[in-house]
Amino acid sequence: MKKLVIATRGSKLALWQSEHIKAVLEEQNPGLEVSLKIVVTSGDKILDVPLAKIGGKGLFLKEIEETMLKGEAQLAVHSLKDVPTQMPDGLLLAAITEREDDRDAMLSEKYASVDALPEGAVVGTSSLRRRMQILSLRPDLTIKDLRGNVDTRIRKLKEGDYDAIILASAGINRLGLLDSVEYVYPIALGDMVPAMGQGALGIEAVDDPEVLEIARGLEDTNTRIETTIERDFVDTLQGGCQVPIGVNATVLENGQVLTQAIVGLPDGTEVLAESVEVPKDAVDNLGRKMAETFIEQGARELLARAEEMAFK
Numbered sequence: 001m002k003k004l005v006i007a008t009r010g011s012k013l014a015l016w017q018s019e020h021i022k023a024v025l026e027e028q029n030p031g032l033e034v035s036l037k038i039v040v041t042s043g044d045k046i047l048d049v050p051l052a053k054i055g056g057k058g059l060f061l062k063e064i065e066e067t068m069l070k071g072e073a074q075l076a077v078h079s080l081k082d083v084p085t086q087m088p089d090g091l092l093l094a095a096i097t098e099r100e101d102d103r104d105a106m107l108s109e110k111y112a113s114v115d116a117l118p119e120g121a122v123v124g125t126s127s128l129r130r131r132m133q134i135l136s137l138r139p140d141l142t143i144k145d146l147r148g149n150v151d152t153r154i155r156k157l158k159e160g161d162y163d164a165i166i167l168a169s170a171g172i173n174r175l176g177l178l179d180s181v182e183y184v185y186p187i188a189l190g191d192m193v194p195a196m197g198q199g200a201l202g203i204e205a206v207d208d209p210e211v212l213e214i215a216r217g218l219e220d221t222n223t224r225i226e227t228t229i230e231r232d233f234v235d236t237l238q239g240g241c242q243v244p245i246g247v248n249a250t251v252l253e254n255g256q257v258l259t260q261a262i263v264g265l266p267d268g269t270e271v272l273a274e275s276v277e278v279p280k281d282a283v284d285n286l287g288r289k290m291a292e293t294f295i296e297q298g299a300r301e302l303l304a305r306a307e308e309m310a311f312k
Ligand SMILES: NCc1[nH]cc(CCC(=O)O)c1CC(=O)O
Pocket: 079, 080, 081, 082, 150, 166, 167, 168, 169, 170, 171, 197, 198, 199, 200, 201
């Protein structure tokens, strides 16, 4: 194989991620030429409506996947957390890259930590998961919707529309934005459980042995273990397009795997949370089993109520 095309969105984060993978692939496969094909997705066009109301994150993938299925590209590089748990026919999650910082971070021009926010401070996020957890930490805060690409969100913070905003650390790191904001405060995993797959890249590929072989070079074993637990948890719970679910698994130095999960109402008034530690060789089906215990405790009802609240 001499040439590969990566289909990508045109946002700065998507381009950074695709350029990064292009460079790694060309390094790993001498003689291989990788190019990018920029695709505008429905998600990029509809910017003024909260994500929960327009059918969720799948809208950022549809046109990319169509491009691959038409044979105009063989690979796509996604933030893994934006990849739905079920893959479309003909496309595979061929590799999951080593994950970097998987935490969420609070960004502010004025306040150095969540504790330092004054009563009633305005925090920007459109994520039900972040809303739920920041409100369960600090019920007094005011949550204000915030959409757009990472750079747009930071611009809105700087324009003074918000006292703080919450973003994924990985996105800020990849785009080199750490210095563009006065305070970047990583929120501990136990205080804000990230989204499934946060901080890792998912490499989607057409079902072609040569392409899959090349993609295999990008795979990270521990990240695959972690994110399989996370994706199985979310897949078993389902519950609409955009849901207040946090789940994070971490392979620890001692060979144990720590998994933390939380499900609840977007206003943070009711949550189910659990954290379990098992040896690395006992993670089979862990995500599904944890989801079953959540369901026994009423997670489905909670998510149904969460959805009603989100669509009001
Ligand atoms: N939902 C958008 C999105 N998808 C991936 C990232 C960040 C990078 C990552 O988590 O891998 C972001 C921005 C954010 O949530 O702050």
